[in-house]
Amino acid sequence: MVARKVSITDVAKAAGVSIATVDRVLNNRGGVRTDKEDRVLAAARALGIDRALDRTPSRTLRVAVLIQPPTNPFHASLREGIDLASRMYATLNIKFFVKHIDPTKVEAIASLVHALGPYDGLIITSPDDERIREAISKISLKIPVVTLVDDVGGSGRSAHIGPDNRQCGRVAGDLMGLFLGNEGGQVLIIAGSKAITGHREREAGFREVISERYPLCSVYAVLETGEDQDNAGRIVELAFFKNRGIKGIYHFSSGALSIVNALQQMGNLERTVVITHELTSNRRMLLRARKLRAVIDQKPLLEARLAVETMAKLLGRLAGQASSISTDIQIFLTENA
Structure with missing residues (x-):
């Protein structure tokens, strides 16, 4: 028929x-x-x-995008993805206005969300804090909100685009246990900020796998950089000064190069397993030089494009049902970097 x-x-x-x-x-x-x-x-x-x-609507819709500055390589990739997607969907007549935020200044982020001007939508990557949650809850009554990479639970957002961070942590834990082998050892976890949902979830997943499968491995400490790249290296120096028995580092923030440089200066690089996230250009270089053991990448360009598409659906400019999307991850080792 x-x-x-x-x-x-x-x-x-x-x-x-x-x-x-x-x-x-x-x-x-x-x-x-x-x-x-x-x-x-x-x-x-x-x-x-x-x-x-292919009919271009006459009214231009404005979407605010709140992410960290491009000094954070991962957020530079998110910005690139937003720009690429906006050009890809130029006929939808949606303009994306990127504003940079400091994840350590929660009150400032909440104030910015409260004070957003005449926008038709909001895409945001931020810590999961009560003040930010309240601000998103209020603005989501007026415009659709898409959380990108890190979710803000109970905020009334329309959709979330990002990886399963607990699963990411479990993958990292499994890799660390396999790399450390029969001898095991203590692992230092370096986070950007525990206020970020994804960082807490990665730590939790990592601990789960270590506890379940690798009894000779343990977490020595969890230290925060405040998303400061140089601080990551200083944290490693201090940790190794206090405990020369650290065998592995699980890192999921900015500052991978700073960590590698600190390990090199102390003469600990060759005997320390370093696993991090996001295949930025310098992490690809470090991986190929065997200074990193593995990089878990969450495909920021894809995440950004999906966020743009989801917002376009919420605004009625793209066909289809808007919903949250759990994005895939990819593991990079020296041979496929």
Whole structure:
């Protein structure tokens, strides 16, 4: 049986407008209020009307994007992904305005969310703090909010895009146990901030696997860098001064190069297993030089694109149901870096 072709009557019914309004929008005749135009295009795309797919809405929608500055290589990749996706979907007429935030200044982030100007949506990567949660809860009553990479639980956000961080930690724990082998040893965990949900979850997953499978391995300490790259190296120096028996480092923040440099200066690099996250250009170089043992990458360019697509769906500019997406990870060793 041949499926019935979608008609402008179907679009009019779905959009709650007249047939004449649908005809004016799809044939680009003008004279239609922007809110009605948006409804017609969203309905037409959802129903699969070919003429609507490349039709650029006349009203520009504005989306704020709150991420860390590009001095953090991972967030530089997120910014690149946002820019690429916005060019890919230029016909949707959505503009993304990136604002940089300091994850250690929670009150400032919450104030920025509260004070956001006339935006139609918000994409945010931030710590999971009660003040930020409250700010997102309030703004989500007005506009859709997508949390990217790190979730903010109970905030009323519309969707979350990011990896299963507990699973990431479990993968790292399994790798560490395998690399340390029969001798085992103590492992230093270096986080950016425990206020970040993903960092807490990675630590929890790592501890789970070590406890379940590797009785000769243990976590010596969990130290925070405050997302300061240079501080990561100082933390390693101090930790090894106090405990020369550390055999592994699990790191999931900025500062991998600083850590490697500190280990080299102390003469501990060759006998220390270092596992980190995100295959930035300098981490690829360190991995190829066998100064890192493994890198777990969560594909920031893909995450950013999915966040843009999800926001476009929430705003009715892209067809499909908007929902949270758990993204995949990839393990890089020296041979595939």
